[in-house]
Amino acid sequence: MNTPPINIVLGVIGFDCHSVGNKILEAFFTEQGFKVTNLGVMVSQEEFLQAAIETGAKAILVSSLYGHGEIDCVGLREKCREQGLDDILLYVGGNLVVGKTPFEQVEAKFKAMGYDRVFGPDCDLATVARLLREDLAARQRAD
Amino acid sequence: MKSYQIPFDRFLSIRAEVLKTWPTGEGLTLEDGLAYQRTLPPAKNFARAMATASREGRILLQPRAGVALIPDHIKLLQYLETEGEADLLPTTIDAYTRQNRYQEAANGIQKSLEARASLLNGFPAVNHGVAGCRQVVESVRSPIQVRHGTPDARLLAEITLAAGFTSFEGGGISYNIPYAKKVPLAKSIEDWKYVDRLVGWYEEQGIPINREPFGPLTGTLVPPFISHAVAIIEGVLALRQGVRSLTLGYGQGGNLIQDVAAMVTLKELAHEYFAREGFTDYELTTVFHQWMGGFPEDEAKAFAVICWGSTVAVFARADKIIAKSPHEAMGIPTKEANAQGLRASRQVINMLRDQKFAGGADFERETDLIRREVRCLLDKVYELGHGDLEAGTIAAFAAGVLDVPFAPAACNHGKILPMRDHEGYIRVFNRGQLPLSAEILDFHRSRLEERAKAEKREVCFQMVTDDIYAVSKGRLVGRPR
Numbered sequence: 001m002n003t004p005p006i007n008i009v010l011g012v013i014g015f016d017c018h019s020v021g022n023k024i025l026e027a028f029f030t031e032q033g034f035k036v037t038n039l040g041v042m043v044s045q046e047e048f049l050q051a052a053i054e055t056g057a058k059a060i061l062v063s064s065l066y067g068h069g070e071i072d073c074v075g076l077r078e079k080c081r082e083q084g085l086d087d088i089l090l091y092v093g094g095n096l097v098v099g100k101t102p103f104e105q106v107e108a109k110f111k112a113m114g115y116d117r118v119f120g121p122d123c124d125l126a127t128v129a130r131l132l133r134e135d136l137a138a139r140q141r142a143d
Numbered sequence: 144m145k146s147y148q149i150p151f152d153r154f155l156s157i158r159a160e161v162l163k164t165w166p167t168g169e170g171l172t173l174e175d176g177l178a179y180q181r182t183l184p185p186a187k188n189f190a191r192a193m194a195t196a197s198r199e200g201r202i203l204l205q206p207r208a209g210v211a212l213i214p215d216h217i218k219l220l221q222y223l224e225t226e227g228e229a230d231l232l233p234t235t236i237d238a239y240t241r242q243n244r245y246q247e248a249a250n251g252i253q254k255s256l257e258a259r260a261s262l263l264n265g266f267p268a269v270n271h272g273v274a275g276c277r278q279v280v281e282s283v284r285s286p287i288q289v290r291h292g293t294p295d296a297r298l299l300a301e302i303t304l305a306a307g308f309t310s311f312e313g314g315g316i317s318y319n320i321p322y323a324k325k326v327p328l329a330k331s332i333e334d335w336k337y338v339d340r341l342v343g344w345y346e347e348q349g350i351p352i353n354r355e356p357f358g359p360l361t362g363t364l365v366p367p368f369i370s371h372a373v374a375i376i377e378g379v380l381a382l383r384q385g386v387r388s389l390t391l392g393y394g395q396g397g398n399l400i401q402d403v404a405a406m407v408t409l410k411e412l413a414h415e416y417f418a419r420e421g422f423t424d425y426e427l428t429t430v431f432h433q434w435m436g437g438f439p440e441d442e443a444k445a446f447a448v449i450c451w452g453s454t455v456a457v458f459a460r461a462d463k464i465i466a467k468s469p470h471e472a473m474g475i476p477t478k479e480a481n482a483q484g485l486r487a488s489r490q491v492i493n494m495l496r497d498q499k500f501a502g503g504a505d506f507e508r509e510t511d512l513i514r515r516e517v518r519c520l521l522d523k524v525y526e527l528g529h530g531d532l533e534a535g536t537i538a539a540f541a542a543g544v545l546d547v548p549f550a551p552a553a554c555n556h557g558k559i560l561p562m563r564d565h566e567g568y569i570r571v572f573n574r575g576q577l578p579l580s581a582e583i584l585d586f587h588r589s590r591l592e593e594r595a596k597a598e599k600r601e602v603c604f605q606m607v608t609d610d611i612y613a614v615s616k617g618r619l620v621g622r623p624r
Contacts, residue, residue, distance in 0.1 A: 015242045017292070017322050019551035020363045024608055041551040042242075042324045066238050067264035067474050071251060095474035098261055121472060122440055122615065 011039035014072030077114025093119030167272035176305030189310035209235030227482030237265035276306030343385020358392025362435025368516035406459035543576030
């Protein structure tokens with residue numbers, strides 16, 4: 001294992017202060033060998049971008065638990081492109097919309113916003129880590 | 144006795160600044176709010192409802208609810224009142240308003256109008272203003288409480304109290320530590336003294352307004368002694384400003400004996416510390432929050448969690464229950480799901496109302512333990528504040544003497560880690576800087592070792608993670624897979 005650790009940025013977007021899962025995600029991805037920059041709760045799109053640029057992150061993992069995800073998450077992909085982060089992976093997960101909604105609808109909505117993968121509140125973290133590695137490898141091959 | 148109350152002229156000068164922070168605050172007078180409150184029937188007064196129910200030994204049921212638009216919010220509350228048989232109504236405030244982002248809230252209102260659905264997770268009361276909020280008050284029969292999570296709730300309080308709301312949740316600690324990232328504790332405590340002073344002013348004019356510090360904090364494995372210490376401090380700070388109707392809260396932990404012991408000691412210890420601070424003229428009630436952690440997605444399983452919470456609340460002699468809905472795992476519930484949670488809770492309350500919790504040796508052990516733990520913390524807080532609770536609180540959070548697990552606030556130490564023992568009691572795994580006695584810490588440790596042995600693993604961080612997700616996965620204690 002001589003490859004340098006992969007930088008990822010983690011945070012809860014908007015004015016959401018759900019902090020418990022965020023702390024668990026930080027511990028989990030660190031243990032999985034990623035270099036995690038955890039911005040914590042109440043993170044703006046600009047803060048996500050700035051951290052991704054500064055750390056040379058390959059992926060941004062956005063959480064939203066409070067229902068405003070639909071308002072808060074739109075436009076992040078466009079901002080990434082504007083900043084030259086064309087290849088960065090965007091993952092989003094949590095309770096992304098207000099009210100119980102079929103996951104397929106939520107997934108379609110956020111994929112249309114430019115998120116590479118969309119997760120519900122009960123997703124298995126080991127699966128997320130595996131998908132992240134696969135997606136990163138695919139990006140590298142494409143380069 | 145030293146007076147801590149904000150002098151009235153100082154209050155008025157702060158008030159003038161607060162009202163300027165959004166157009167709906169401009170021109171708002173205390174007299175107009177008072178005159179309106181005086182027109183409301185006693186049945187719409189939250190403080191009176193709490194006092195009467197407590198005297199009669201009835202448990203009141205209250206949901207959480209709030210949507211972006213006034214007509215929809217009214218329909219929602221009316222539905223919860225009729226179909227849900229709620230005794231008390233809420234108005235849950237959206238997350239933008241909680242951070243004083245009224246422009247973003249305005250955007251959310253606009254987007255909700257376009258989408259014909261609420262894109263906000265609550266009711267933006269400041270944007271709707273006094274007239275809008277009064278429409279809500281006039282459309283229902285029951286008293287309404289403002290429920291939120293706002294570090295600086297001064298304008299929100301001015302508007303909602305003037306509009307006829309009669310209870311206001313929160314506090315300078317409980318609405319900062321779990322709800323903010325960068326707000327200094329001294330600032331939120333100061334801003335909440337203003338809210339309490341406003342409530343105290345209404346009390347002086349003969350309008351009782353209920354105040355409810357937010358008991359559950361982060362709602363995740365919070366040991367009872369930590370939330371008790373915070374609740375007692377916030378109670379004292381409120382009483383100092385003239386609040387008289389106080390409801391202290393506790394969030395269900397999951398072990399029956401620990402939860403009943405927690406509710407019993409909460410009231411008892413609060414009376415003790417309020418007396419120590421020289422207060423005798425107040426009305427103290429309690430609220431029990433059904434499970435505040437992660438819920439199972441399966442609605443049948445969610446109902447089981449809801450009903451277990453109601454069971455414990457009855458045995459614990461709570462005065463009020465805050466109910467959850469079967470949609471909890473997915474976020475904000477529909478009005479139908481919300482009413483279902485209330486009706487399930489009602490059935491449990493009615494079936495258990497004449498039964499008593501027997502107590503026993505374990506119950507005595509736990510009540511005694513919580514009393515000693517709370518005294519360890521509060522003794523140190525007084526010591527750090529050289530006798531003053533408020534100064535001591537700010538110093539205690541800085542030192543980690545008060546520490547709330549998993550909280551987002553930078554002013555929280557964040558070193559303590561809780562964990563369940565073999566029977567599901569919440570214990571302390573990593574004490575951080577909590578000033579618990581060696582005897583108490585040994586007890587916690589021995590209980591955790593007992594669980595670890597049964598699970599054939601060392602006491603470790605993985606157990607904390609397992610505990611956090613255990614209920615949503617179908618059990619209380621996070622056993623190894």
